[in-house]
Amino acid sequence: MSLYSMWGALEIGLIFGLVALSVLLSFRILRFPDLTVDGSFPLGAAVAAVLIQADWDPFLATLMAVLAGALAGALTAWLNIRLKIMDLLASILVMIALYSINLRIMGAPNIPLIMEPTVFSVLQPEQGISDYVFRSLLMILIVVIVKCALDAYLATRSGLAMRATGSNPRMARAQGVATGGMVILGLAIANALCALGGALFAQSQGGADISMGIGTIVIGLAAVIVGESILSSRKLFFMTLAVIVGAVLYRFFVALALNADFIGLKAQDLNLITAVLVTFALVIPLLRKRLRTRGGN
Template sequence: MTSDSGEVVLSPPRTFVYIRKGDNMDILGQLFNALPGSVSQGLIWGIMAIGVYITYRILDVADLTVDGSFATGGVVAVILILNGCNLWLAMLIAFIAGMLTGAITGLLHTLMGIPPILAGILTQLALYSINLKLLGKANQSVNVNQTDLLISLRWVRDLAFRNPLITVGIVLLVMVGILYWFFGTEMGCALRATGANLNMSRAQGINTSFNKVLGIMLSNGLVAFSGAFLAQYQGFADVKMGQGAIVIGLAAVIIGEAVFGKIFKNFALRLIGVALGSIIYYIVVQTVITLGLDANLLKLLSAAIVAIFLAIPYWKKQYMEKHIGRARRG
């Protein structure tokens, strides 16, 4: 999986390593065995999905920066860790690096008038070069035997704090707590208002441009933080590790809402629902791989799932309108 020559290689279908095919285990046994790994990945990507939730649901902007900022988080963390930086400090700096990438997208949109989707694509493309330059090559491993890490997929069965399930789980809950507090403050309310109604926000004295930038920054900070976790978990950072991240994030948001939307009304619970959506996504992915799906088709599958789930509310509305229209005509 590593190419020290610096050439860009496709990263392998990552870290579904707990499947030991030919182990004489039945499929259910394999799945059960893989569960801690799937849940760990789901939790890590859950932080990322909460970032996507902030832009997609709260700000009402589909921000594609995340494909780049996710890798930025992983790259920054790995470089810092290899240089002996304190692990939590490395996480914090990864978060800040992510916020900077978000600031670029935000300014491209608000200062230069570029539509948000295009602004995100531009930043994402630029970040590919930046990540490559930062890392100096396409990917870089951090060996858990030689370097201290916060989490690693090797510890996924340990009964200790370093178990990714515990570390990431606690961090995720703390983040949800902080976000819940923040979105209840005056600043947080202004951010929500900006996403809900631009005209009303400006009429109430809210600087909507500032709030858009702030929201996109916060989102990408979380995304990069998640990338920093994943790089440690899988033991390497790769400039392509964020490819398709937006789709996974959206899938988690949509699955979370579809499954828990009816019972989770509180804001904090809704964020947790998104994280659970991410876990469900990874369990489903693990299942279809165990059942023998070619791992190369994974992204096609993810895209199809997201497309269908995005279409459902639209179809529902069209059906209702047709239906009601018919009833009225009598």
């Protein structure tokens, strides 16, 4: 694998690290099976791309994309909490609706951003560093800031109430926690992170596409599972770190598999690679348990 491919895998892995944090918040912390991310990821890309093409500042366009993702997540939670629609079904309904909404926003199946200013092009220095290296370094900074902000929030009183809502909602309600509000806020934050990833992905790859959200939830879950298999801990700092590491490793494995000529894999085999990686990550804890059992005997 070339150096360019490695930097590219790091950049995309860090972008999907934001998606992994989103999945961690919804699936692990809130215990809410949220499939909205398959729609909020391209929603962030669509909003950012349309606004950038309309000569908006790319930072402001990215912020609007984040707000759009937060609204999508809040809508899913509202359907579940207020209308009593089953959590999984509520997220599926919003995900399906977002496909049409994204097409409405974009006005076409895809929007190119190759000649438009982006967060990456605006911040990049004119000399001294390659484009692909700078994008990866900027993504490291963004992901670190988001991770630290999420860690700090989840350590606050509101964050602890959200974690209690996911762990034991009945006990949380008994302690005076408004669990419905916590779910709405949690899913809003989760999908805002996913939309941020979509907005940055569109700006990194030079355009937004209506199909770019397909399989986002699978990638996010793969990152969470891979990360937890490698770095297993109940401490919040290591939990968030693990999913980011898992997302980066996932992209490295994919890039390595696609660039290994002797394996013969192609771009259309991406879903196959994902399935194999997730299966392997799920088997690792079982293998560890068996080895410990044998060692104890």
